[in-house]
Amino acid sequence: MKINILGGGVAGISSAIALKKKGFDVTVYERHESETNIGAGIVLWPNASFILDKLGILKE
Ligand SMILES: Cc1cc2nc3c(=O)[nH]c(=O)nc-3n(C[C@H](O)[C@H](O)[C@H](O)COP(=O)(O)OP(=O)(O)OC[C@H]3O[C@@H](n4cnc5c(N)ncnc54)[C@H](O)[C@@H]3O)c2cc1C
Known part of the structure; x- marks a missing residue:
């Protein structure tokens, strides 16, 4: 299936x-x-860090 995201x-x-x-x-x-x-800087809360880790991009 093709998905377009705006x-x-x-x-x-x-x-x-x-x-x-x-x-x-x-x-x-x-x-x-x-x-x-x-x-501006950005604050990463624990739940956001958890999702970034699940996506495989936390380190970056
Ligand atoms: C000053 C400030 C500080 C913040 N600090 C933090 C923080 O420390 N930690 C945190 O978790 N959150 C922070 N936030 C909130 C966070 O930035 C937003 O919750 C988050 O960026 C929302 O992401 P989004 O992808 O939903 O929307 P957006 O980041 O607004 O992305 C929407 C994108 O869609 C594009 N777009 C819109 N219409 C179209 C169209 N018709 N066609 C193609 N592209 C389109 C826009 O150009 C934009 O790039 C901050 C926000 C601000 C304003």
């Missing part, structure tokens, strides 16, 4: 990784040409 934020990218791991054909469409940031 938005390459944390929700879109996380969903894409999880769906690809399940064997789906996933394409993410992002309106910005490259990543942006607002100069």
Whole structure:
């Protein structure tokens, strides 16, 4: 099954990784040409770290 995701934020990218791991054909469409940031740090709560670990990207 082919799945298109609109938005390459944390929700879109996380969903894409999880769906690809399940064997789906996933394409993410992002309106910005490259990543942006607002100069702020980010706090990762334990449940977010748990999910990143499950997705295999916690170390990165
Ligand atoms: C100042 C600030 C500090 C924060 N700090 C933290 C923190 O420390 N820890 C934490 O867990 N959370 C933090 N948050 C909250 C966190 O950033 C959001 O909860 C999270 O980014 C939401 O992710 P998202 O993927 O749902 O949406 P977004 O990150 O908003 O991603 C949506 C993406 O969809 C794209 N898009 C929209 N419409 C279209 C379209 N029609 N076609 C294609 N692409 C489209 C947008 O360009 C965007 O890239 C912070 C938020 C702010 C504003």
